[in-house]
Amino acid sequence: MKFSTAIVAALATVAPAFAKNITVVVGADASGAPALVFNPQVIQADVGDFINFEFRGGNHTVTQSSFANPCTQQFNTVTQQNGFTSPFMPYNAASGQIGVFTLEVTQTANPIWFFCARKPHCKGGMYGAINPPTTPGRTFADFAAAVPNADEPGFGVTAPFTPTTGSASGSASGGASSTSGAGSSPSASSTSTTTPNGASVLSARSSVAVVLAGVAASLLL
Ligand SMILES: *[C@@H]1O[C@H](CO)[C@@H](O)[C@H](O)[C@H]1NC(C)=O
Ligand SMILES: *[C@@H]1O[C@H](CO)[C@@H](O)[C@H](O)[C@H]1NC(C)=O
Ligand SMILES: [Cu+2]
Numbered sequence: 001m002k003f004s005t006a007i008v009a010a011l012a013t014v015a016p017a018f019a020k021n022i023t024v025v026v027g028a029d030a031s032g033a034p035a036l037v038f039n040p041q042v043i044q045a046d047v048g049d050f051i052n053f054e055f056r057g058g059n060h061t062v063t064q065s066s067f068a069n070p071c072t073q074q075f076n077t078v079t080q081q082n083g084f085t086s087p088f089m090p091y092n093a094a095s096g097q098i099g100v101f102t103l104e105v106t107q108t109a110n111p112i113w114f115f116c117a118r119k120p121h122c123k124g125g126m127y128g129a130i131n132p133p134t135t136p137g138r139t140f141a142d143f144a145a146a147v148p149n150a151d152e153p154g155f156g157v158t159a160p161f162t163p164t165t166g167s168a169s170g171s172a173s174g175g176a177s178s179t180s181g182a183g184s185s186p187s188a189s190s191t192s193t194t195t196p197n198g199a200s201v202l203s204a205r206s207s208v209a210v211v212l213a214g215v216a217a218s219l220l221l
Contacts, residue, residue, distance in 0.1 A: 019050060024128070027058040038116075041140075061155060
């Protein structure tokens with residue numbers, strides 16, 4: 001039985017009726033054993049979808065990075081905001097208690113790159129993307145290929161990230177025309193930046209949803 005916080009429930013009430021819940025398992029493999037994974041690693045989501053990161057092993061974060069710096073939390077120099085991050089979300093094997101970190105997708109024009117900020121987990125495989133482009137040179141495979149040589153400073157360190165402004169003439173070939181930061185939450189921050197180069201901007205709201213108790217992990221997987 002899963003319980004969500006009032007914050008998540010409030011977001012859900014304003015989401016489109018067709019919004020999907022997408023589960024991403026963090027920190028455990030298919031058998032439930034601890035592993036340095038996000039599963040699935042690549043997520044296709046529509047506006048209004050909720051992505052629920054379920055922390056089922058170890059002690060990890062999900063933190064927004066950028067194409068240029070796949071293992072560093074982004075700092076958007078235009079909005080002066082950090083990319084999203086969860087706190088450290090430790091799995092409690094004794095109780096079976098998991099943490100759930102929920103993002104609501106508010107745009108699909110720009111990809112959302114993410115990683116675990118517990119060094120050296122990013123280079124160990126804990127990175128992923130929401131709606132990565134198919135533009136050659138900007139794909140998830142390109143992002144993944146950059147990870148081994150990326151800086152990985154660990155939790156709490158940010159890297160400047162400057163999105164290309166929406167006045168650029170080119171539009172993304174990943175299928176997007178424009179970004180609407182359709183704010184459906186009073187606490188939402190959103191951006192409306194078109195990035196022809198496919199770099200990510202802050203584009204999702206986050207909230208920490210707690211947590212359930214007393215359910216055996218094997219039943220959850
Ligand atoms: C998604 O999850 C929320 C919160 O648990 C729930 O209220 C909503 O009905 C779910 N939506 C769908 C389409 O399953
Ligand atoms: C999770 O990791 C953080 C950062 O190292 C640490 O502060 C926290 O105590 C850890 N939690 C548990 C339950 O191990
Ligand atoms: Cu981790």
